[in-house]
Amino acid sequence: MKLPAHLHLEKNNIPYEAKSFSPETEKGASNVAKVLNFPERQAVKTLIFQVVDSGECVLVMLGADQNAISGNLKKAIGSRNIQMAPPEKVKEVTGYIIGSIPAFGWQPSGFRTFLEATLTSEPILGTGAGVWGEEIMITPENLIKASNAIVVNLTDRDKPV
Structure with a gap:
């Protein structure tokens, strides 16, 4: 099944591997890593944050076993007043529901996307393809x-943002 995320990669000649898992799998990047048998760190969480003052939304990508340090996230985004975007805002901005937001293919020009630096040392990463049950395996370089x-x-x- 070719999804918009697959088509985006193919159009841009970016190599990837499509994998499927049971849509009955409990939601969460950690669970995807378990059923597809790869480390949790390599399962990418795609989180949408919103700057409260401006309404700007940004995509933040972390490993399934990672959490962002609030101060680092605020510094990267450039605002002290941020929050997780509510589900209806996520759907409006991305076209997807929370649970399998692809890391690419839907962002308008100028949309800011952030990737946690430690993920660049992983050999491969898994990210949702836009439909629960479909995963895209991609190198960090190609994800960027x-x-x-x-x-x-x-x-x-202890490190600079």
Whole structure:
């Protein structure tokens, strides 16, 4: 099944591997990693944050076993007033429901996307393809290329953002 995320990669000549898993699998990137048998760190969570003052939304990508340090995230985004975007805003902005937002293929020009820096040292990453049960396996370099991600430190308090 070719989804818009697959077509985006193919149109841009970006290599990837499509994998499927049971749509009955419990939601969450960690669960996808378990059923597809790859480390949790390599399962990418795609989170939409919103700047409260301006309404701008951004995509933040972390490993399934990672959480962003609030101060690092605020510094990267450039605002102290951010929150997770509500489900209806996520759907409006991305065209997808929370649970399998692809890392690429839907962002309008100028949309900001951030990738946690430690993920660049992984050999392969898995990201949702836009439909629960479909995963895209892609190298970090190609994920950055496909999503125009800005690589930032979101998880280490002792390193600069």
